[in-house]
Amino acid sequence: MKSFKKLLKLSIAAPFAATLLATSAMADGVVNIYSYRQPELIKPLLDAFTADSGIKTNVLFLDKGLEEKIAEEGANSPADVILTVDIGRIQAAEDKGVTQALANEAINKDIPSQYRDPEGNWFGVTTRARVIYASKERVTQDAITYEELADPKWKGKICTRSGQHVYTIGLIASMIAHHGPEKTEEWLKGVKNNLARKPDGGDREQAKAIFAGECDIALGNTYYVGQMQTNEKNPEQKDWAAAIKVLFPNADDRGTHVNISGMALAKNSPNKENAVKLMEFLASDKGQMLYGEQVFEYPVEPGIKPSDIVQAWGTLKPDPLPLADIAKNRKTASELVDKVAFDEGPAT
Numbered sequence: 001m002k003s004f005k006k007l008l009k010l011s012i013a014a015p016f017a018a019t020l021l022a023t024s025a026m027a028d029g030v031v032n033i034y035s036y037r038q039p040e041l042i043k044p045l046l047d048a049f050t051a052d053s054g055i056k057t058n059v060l061f062l063d064k065g066l067e068e069k070i071a072e073e074g075a076n077s078p079a080d081v082i083l084t085v086d087i088g089r090i091q092a093a094e095d096k097g098v099t100q101a102l103a104n105e106a107i108n109k110d111i112p113s114q115y116r117d118p119e120g121n122w123f124g125v126t127t128r129a130r131v132i133y134a135s136k137e138r139v140t141q142d143a144i145t146y147e148e149l150a151d152p153k154w155k156g157k158i159c160t161r162s163g164q165h166v167y168t169i170g171l172i173a174s175m176i177a178h179h180g181p182e183k184t185e186e187w188l189k190g191v192k193n194n195l196a197r198k199p200d201g202g203d204r205e206q207a208k209a210i211f212a213g214e215c216d217i218a219l220g221n222t223y224y225v226g227q228m229q230t231n232e233k234n235p236e237q238k239d240w241a242a243a244i245k246v247l248f249p250n251a252d253d254r255g256t257h258v259n260i261s262g263m264a265l266a267k268n269s270p271n272k273e274n275a276v277k278l279m280e281f282l283a284s285d286k287g288q289m290l291y292g293e294q295v296f297e298y299p300v301e302p303g304i305k306p307s308d309i310v311q312a313w314g315t316l317k318p319d320p321l322p323l324a325d326i327a328k329n330r331k332t333a334s335e336l337v338d339k340v341a342f343d344e345g346p347a348t
């Protein structure tokens, strides 16, 4: 049994190792990227980096267990740079001890301090906002707050994915940072009581539910709107997107909750110099723009415009709360979700 497991591990690692060898033999320099982001999403960005620097990139895509894999590989890990989304997952990499601190003047100049770890273990390159998808047909208001989601006027009208999903946890953690745990618990109970159904599916399924008339508003990340609007593979998603408008919560006060797509320098990076070059490139205006455009996200540096598709949704005023403060409140947020039994849906 043990040897089978070992074999299995080898067979997974082998194609990547083979690519690594082949590329290292040819190129002056390489950088190995462990990514939670789909390779096709980051390819244009990495191609631009290679064109600029002459450094080749290898991408190992994983949809789970990225930090566990690096930890397991230990001192011999080929990982140079980690690319992932959401402060929860980036923080998980740091907590697992697979990142190293980087103090880099150019990167710190390009990335505002609220979007990076004070110790330099992770950096946000682009942001995504957690917004409200609202029915164009049934919702007349064009402004909203997160606080308002607990207002009984929305009873039976709200859809969302699980309260324990990292995206929801990030939002709840930001509510805790602003209002404290007691008020946030009350709020969460109110939101739960307004749900149209048990939390279920991903963000896109909430837009689908609005399209189908099952709810009027939903919580969702901005980039999914772009993914739905441009989805040639599943064109029915264009209809879901067409049924909704994007409302940016708290635009008139503290701003909308945002999360990050981030990068980190791997603990035992064997090509550290190239890794830092890639991270400098990603942090640069050009890198942020290219990345943002590809994934329908917002560059972190103020003044750099997002793509036309993203701009068409409206203007994002991001909540200036440091992402590190959100990370700190994640555990409490998760406990509150359980405490109010959020995922059981509205009381009947």
Ligand SMILES: [Fe+2]
Pocket: 221
């Ligand atoms: Fe997502």
